[in-house]
Amino acid sequence: MAWSQSNSVELTCTNKWFETPDSVSFELSSSNESAQFNFKPGQFSSLGFDINGGKAYRAYSISSVPGSRSLKFTVKRVAGGLVSNHIVENLEVGAKVDAQAPLGNFNNIDCTPKSKVLMVSAGCGITPVMSMVDHWLQDKTPIDIEFLHLAKSKQDTIYYDRLIELDSNVTNFTLKMLLEDNTGTSFPQGLISLEWLEKLVPDFHARTVYLCGPTGFMEVVKSALEHACFDMAQFHQESFTPAEAVSESTGGVVRVAVPDFAVELEADEGSLLIDALERGGVPVIAACRSGICGSCKCKVKVGQVDSTSFETLSDEDKANGFVLACSSTIKSNVEVSLN
Known part of the structure; x- marks a missing residue:
């Protein structure tokens, strides 16, 4: 299966079953019946589901093995969780799901085992x-x-x-x-x-x-x-639950501009960048919302943010102003690009 870090592929839910009363497993397959999925065991993929007229992404660990004709995921219901409850209750065989390329350093290829x-x-x-x-x-x-x-x-x-x-x-x-x-x-x-x-x-x-x-x-x-x-x-x-950036308003107001999408809006100083981008309708993906998956990577071209996570960002990325929006609080007027 040809994966792209910048684009998702559309897969189809071909099977779903309950593992426990509050968790389900499901399989996603490509329209190309000969396609095989390659990844490192232990990695995760950011999945996008159609919910309430929009696309909601979350990162889930892959529980199948490399080379399989389908990707298997197991999701447990989270109290108040938009996506997990949708998967458990409403995901149907035949539904289309967007999947991004697998990521994650927690795997048995990079983390070589003893005997x-x-x-x-x-x-x-x-x-x-x-x-x-x-x-x-x-x-x-x-x-x-x-x-x-x-x-x-x-x-x-x-x-x-x-x-x-x-x-x-x-x-x-x-x-x-x-x-x-x-x-x-x-x-x-x-x-x-x-x-x-x-x-x-x-x-x-x-x-x-x-x-x-x-x-x-x-x-x-x-x-x-x-x-x-x-x-x-x-x-x-x-873990998908590291120390998360917390929105801490200081009472000031800053401007967030995304020229590529003709977006300019006000936000509270100290608030999360991802919240401002989503409020402005910028098509940024926030799958894990905890600074792990890297799906909300964006470039701060002007201004300053404070970041708590740099997962998946290279030294070159950081030097060029790239941050993770879900783990960055706004400290001044900023101009942002998704490229």
């Missing part, structure tokens, strides 16, 4: 690590996999049957399931301490660790590893 790995996930964070695992198993990579996953209950565990199948039938795959309803291994306060890590995976020091899940969960796991003097060069993590 032993520890995959740690919670909730929907299981999606990118399962793509990595399935890739290793499909390619028959000689790698020993310990899989540690946390969920509320068996019913709420995404890919539960698949995990049990792998644990039963694959000799180099070992599952450790932690369930908050205490039907699995009991543990305190829904988090993993160093004591539990040492108990569940005694040889974790000999493994490469891949971690994905809610922010608080990941902070606890990372802290436990650091406390254990783990070699953090062998630690890799992903």
Whole structure:
């Protein structure tokens, strides 16, 4: 499949099913039946859905393996979430979805594993690590996999049957399931301490660790590893919820101009650039809205912003004034370009 970083491709939803009561998996396919999708296991794609007469984008991890004829995604409902609720409730087979080229440094190609790995996930964070695992198993990579996953209950565990199948039938795959309803291994306060890590995976020091899940969960796991003097060069993590830029109005008013689209409007000084661009009808994509996916990259040609994230931006990009609109607050009158 030919991907372009600047353009999206239109795909069709060809299958959809529930994984848990509040999460669904769906597959997107190209009109070219021979097309195969190439990406690095663990990466994500920004998807655009037609909602309320407009196009809404969000970034989701790809849970299928490279070379497949379709892209698989698993999405969990978020309370008040515009896109996640649309996907769970209203996305139908046959619907058209825009997809941008896969991105993300959290993958098992750039993050090279040792001969032993520890995959740690919670909730929907299981999606990118399962793509990595399935890739290793499909390619028959000689790698020993310990899989540690946390969920509320068996019913709420995404890919539960698949995990049990792998644990039963694959000799180099070992599952450790932690369930908050205490039907699995009991543990305190829904988090993993160093004591539990040492108990569940005694040889974790000999493994490469891949971690994905809610922010608080990941902070606890990372802290436990650091406390254990783990070699953090062998630690890799992903999250779509980093520290976000926060709109903090100072009471002043600034001007935001986008000449390419004949847009000029006023905004509160200290407000987010993405909010001003969207309010002006500028066709900027904000998929993750947390400074990770890079889809809202734009160039500040005049004026000043403060940015909290530079993910996917090269040193050359930064030197040329490119920023991520979702992670940048406006500090003066600015002129912006999407090119």
